[in-house]
Amino acid sequence: MRLETLAVHAGAAPDAETGALAPPLHLATTFEHAPDGSLPHGLVYQRTDNPTQQRFEQALAALEHGTRALFFGSGMAAGTALLQSLPAGSHVLFPDDAYHGFRALALQYFARWDLRCDFADLSNLDAARAALTPRTVLLWAETPSNPLLKISDIAALAELAHARGARLLVDNTFATPVLQQPLTLGADIVLHSVTKYIGGHSDLMAGALVFGNGMQALAQQAFDARTTVGLHGSPFAAWLALRGLHSLPARMAWHQRNAHAVAMALSAHPKVARVHYPGLPQHPGHALAARQMREFGGMLSFELTGGREAALACAGRLRLFANATSLGGCESLVEHRASVEGAHAVSPPGLLRLSVGLEHPDDLVGDLLQALAD
Numbered sequence: 001m002r003l004e005t006l007a008v009h010a011g012a013a014p015d016a017e018t019g020a021l022a023p024p025l026h027l028a029t030t031f032e033h034a035p036d037g038s039l040p041h042g043l044v045y046q047r048t049d050n051p052t053q054q055r056f057e058q059a060l061a062a063l064e065h066g067t068r069a070l071f072f073g074s075g076m077a078a079g080t081a082l083l084q085s086l087p088a089g090s091h092v093l094f095p096d097d098a099y100h101g102f103r104a105l106a107l108q109y110f111a112r113w114d115l116r117c118d119f120a121d122l123s124n125l126d127a128a129r130a131a132l133t134p135r136t137v138l139l140w141a142e143t144p145s146n147p148l149l150k151i152s153d154i155a156a157l158a159e160l161a162h163a164r165g166a167r168l169l170v171d172n173t174f175a176t177p178v179l180q181q182p183l184t185l186g187a188d189i190v191l192h193s194v195t196k197y198i199g200g201h202s203d204l205m206a207g208a209l210v211f212g213n214g215m216q217a218l219a220q221q222a223f224d225a226r227t228t229v230g231l232h233g234s235p236f237a238a239w240l241a242l243r244g245l246h247s248l249p250a251r252m253a254w255h256q257r258n259a260h261a262v263a264m265a266l267s268a269h270p271k272v273a274r275v276h277y278p279g280l281p282q283h284p285g286h287a288l289a290a291r292q293m294r295e296f297g298g299m300l301s302f303e304l305t306g307g308r309e310a311a312l313a314c315a316g317r318l319r320l321f322a323n324a325t326s327l328g329g330c331e332s333l334v335e336h337r338a339s340v341e342g343a344h345a346v347s348p349p350g351l352l353r354l355s356v357g358l359e360h361p362d363d364l365v366g367d368l369l370q371a372l373a374d
């Protein structure tokens with residue numbers, strides 16, 4: 001079955017009780033025990049597990065070619081469950097442009113949890129190798145990265161990690177399983193902010209982990225952390241996320257087509273110093289992205305020659321691109337990343353990030369050209 005077909009049919013078996021084609025939304029917090037105290041359906045309490053979430057997990061595991069998926073209340077909750085499952089004293093190697101929430105989590109909480117970390121440019125294999133320590137148990141990659149769209153070599157990082165007895169996690173939020181399947185390239189764990197493209201409509205908050213072969217023990221620990229720490233998501237979010245999965249391949253094709261048109265227009269503009277989009281041949285990660293991704297996605301960023309002031313003014317003049325954080329919805333968004341990142345800002349001051357939505361590409365390009373014209 002091809003991906004588009006799988007996305008429509010995964011987790012979509014008719015309800016056994018009623019024949020309903022849309023999945024039931026189970027809001028129960030508690031499930032009945034048998035007289036002998038056993039659990040006839042394996043379910044006990046919503047914080048531990050629930051049937052709506054199980055449907056989403058089975059569908060996402062299928063799309064990512066994983067053995068088990070876990071649903072969480074947010075992408076941050078998914079990452080936290082995994083990090084809190086690592087043995088005390090573990091070292092984690094993050095990318096230097098990791099999603100700012102994980103950077104803040106590592107800097108503010110790792111010492112309290114007796115974990116260590118470093119940040120390195122993981123798009124550079126020598127830098128990655130040099131930053132590994134004997135205590136490194138996890139390499140944490142994000143490709144394409146946020147917000148510079150840097151590309152890291154998943155197969156090479158997996159090899160590097162495995163040679164040291166470590167595991168490779170890939171934050172696959174930007175690419176989604178439609179454009180990139182890290183487990184098939186050698187990664188051990190995939191993380192998603194389901195809030196973004198999988199949800200796809202800017203109206204749900206959720207996260208997920210997907211585990212590959214040989215990861216049963218860590219997956220079970222992350223499952224236990226979800227229950228004990230309370231990192232679970234709501235059944236309604238799981239229901240919406242499953243609905244989002246069905247149209248994900250179609251939406252990603254449209255996002256990608258629009259982003260390509262926007263990247264081409266921006267890279268020809270005299271007020272634009274640099275466009276960060278892996279679909280452009282001049283992008284340093286283009287050849288690698290062409291190898292490990294199916295297409296290049298709907299996210300890009302660009303730097304204005306006029307720096308911070310010009311970037312803020314341009315964002316203010318855009319009419320179709322809403323000035324807001326997040327990504328992956330139907331509507332196009334623009335964001336001045338340095339303002340959002342706050343104290344730990346790593347983005348260049350003149351950089352704007354675009355989440356290119358599902359509007360017509362001519363309208364999006366027209367809006368950018370008028371905003372750059374003044």
Ligand SMILES: *Cc1c(COP(=O)(O)O)cnc(C)c1O
Nearest residue numbers: 074075076099146173193195206
């Ligand atoms: C948004 C995001 C996260 C965090 O997910 P939440 O659902 O907001 O908690 C993690 N990684 C990436 C790449 C993201 O864009």
